[in-house]
Amino acid sequence: MREIEGGVCAPRGFRAGGIWCGIKAGSRKRDLALIYADTPCVAAAMFTTNRVKAAPVLVSQEHLAGGILRAVIANSGNANACTGEAGLAAARLMAELAAGEFAIRPSEVAVASTGIIGVPLPIAAIESSVSSLADSIHPGPAGHEAALEAIMTTDTRKKAAALEIEIGGKALRLGAMVKGSGMIHPGMATMLCFITTDAAISRELLDRALRGAVRRSFNRVTVDGDTSTNDTVIVMANGEAGNAPIVSEGPDYALFAGALETLCVKLARDLARDGEGATRLVTVSLNGAVDEAAAELLARTVAASSLVKAACFGADANWGRVLCALGYAGVDFDPAAVDLRFAGAAGEILVCKAGAPVPFSEEEARKILSQEEIEIRIELAGGGTGAAVAWGCDLSYDYVKINGDYRS
């Protein structure tokens, strides 16, 4: 497995582009993206668990029912959520407009939106620009970059990756882009993620691989505990790598699923690192729970605690808050059997043994916690083998600043 360049355009047979159509009226930043596959793809997707689902989520769920996609059209600057029937009509029209440019069926187009909730989508701006968007798509890294820019909102970093693996002598490629910074919480994070691959794989196994990868990546990220109305992860596979199609759970599937999970974990970490206002990536790793589900819930609860996050911002080794968060995770464990360490590039320090304080150097702890990447290592000495990792970020003044007046 090796990292390659090109994001969603790294796999063969995909083109992408992004333009400014006028939704982000003030900034003139790109706000309309298209990813296009030259041939039909089997596709799988996962959407927000929020009961209030944005119009594009509802439309994409319908379109994905067919299992075949040719394109994804996405806009930033407006979430097209809580926009009633007009919003639903606008989301449908987005798919129709994209389909019209390539003479494909609207049901082969997925739609995604991200941005402000509760404001009518300026669909006229999209309508008048969709031809330029279609003309702009490109099979190289420039196409990927333009599309990626066009789905970003409060993101401060471009988040994308591509991998190449070899299966049966054929090189398979996977590429992905993701956006997301606020409204990020497991189940799923507030995010759009588009993944392309030239693997030949059945729709069923593509779906299974996606669910496994998302469970151990995006669903273990938290920024602020708010699960968005628009979360969408879509993977499209066009089979152009020419591998013997993956249709059962053998070694080929394991290789592919492993690569997909690696890709998603990288992007999940990037999401946490780029959390709104974040100054640090916080990794919470937990071992010794009764099973993986318990470990995941414990690790996620620590990563989501406002008090733990604020302590990380202040580089304050206030480990009692970690124990406190474990205690309200809703999972049984022995509070007197918890060991706790802070770790990072600057070293590792034990701060709590068997649930009780141990003497440690505050100076050394502060040094470790002042790094841009820190880890909270939790060991439960209960004899269980459940382990999980969750990712979050610190809670800073800038989170409040960004969200105190997001709309203006």
Place this chain on the structure above:
Amino acid sequence: MREIEGGVCAPRGFRAGGIWCGIKAGSRKRDLALIYADTPCVAAAMFTTNRVKAAPVLVSQEHLAGGILRAVIANSGNANACTGEAGLAAARLMAELAAGEFAIRPSEVAVASTGIIGVPLPIAAIESSVSSLADSIHPGPAGHEAALEAIMTTDTRKKAAALEIEIGGKALRLGAMVKGSGMIHPGMATMLCFITTDAAISRELLDRALRGAVRRSFNRVTVDGDTSTNDTVIVMANGEAGNAPIVSEGPDYALFAGALETLCVKLARDLARDGEGATRLVTVSLNGAVDEAAAELLARTVAASSLVKAACFGADANWGRVLCALGYAGVDFDPAAVDLRFAGAAGEILVCKAGAPVPFSEEEARKILSQEEIEIRIELAGGGTGAAVAWGCDLSYDYVKINGDYRS
């Protein structure tokens, strides 16, 4: 029912006091409190649901099993949580020391602590000061005030109340003090609350009344989603009002339970208003859910949303975040049947009708949301009668500041 002065000393037969014993080493603020009943009281209590329970919680749970209390000893500045066997021994010693001063049984003394987690309790400071503390107790408002000051941590306001009701021609009094500012979340909020009453009531009904009152008050407050290790609510009833003992669920019980709930709701609102860094009290009222439990969960989820809280701080009418939070509350409802209003002293404004945007004046909305008390009014047009109110506060820079380096 009328408000009276004197807090926990308003009911007959209670004395209280508070001193500085040295736990708050730097500030020399009061840090050790005692509430004492001249005669044995029936008592009821509720404690944190956190699996990591502080030593004083474990000790008080044991002592409350007997159902009779004479005193509560409480310290601030150190939570005596995550402190192992030594912490448990210290909590037991606190009860023994207080009992020794009054020749009562240690099991008749409840213990509570609040402050930093994971630091050994400086029990020697308490040991050498407990006699002065016992000498300082007073039956008047000054005793109440001193005790109240001695349980405060990051609290910026004194939170206390007292009520008088009449039952069968007898005046019954209830008095309470509460502390809490951060680590506040339903089930229960991070808080200590001590309630006294001179009502004559059976232990069973006192317990029932307390559970009902807490459910509709403290369990509907959220500041930061962190449920503490030390939450404690204790009520002591000494029967000195001379009313015919309340031993069954008739009108007398209803009056008493109503007064207790009124007292707790007032203090719950005070907790939210004094949330760490809070600049506004945010009341979320919700009508039309399938039942009260659903209404409560929906209202609490909105009050707990970091994004809603940050929007309140910025006086930004970003109502989509309210719908988004409703959507992930885990309760079924029709997103297309939600009406939403912002209200307060400056008026009321409809911002969302049937789940879709309605035109409104941003200027007027900002005026309403700029007040110190604001209300988010949610109507679900589903035909249900479930209603609930939850209280929270905004998320400000100061929350981050206070919690970024709490220990220094």
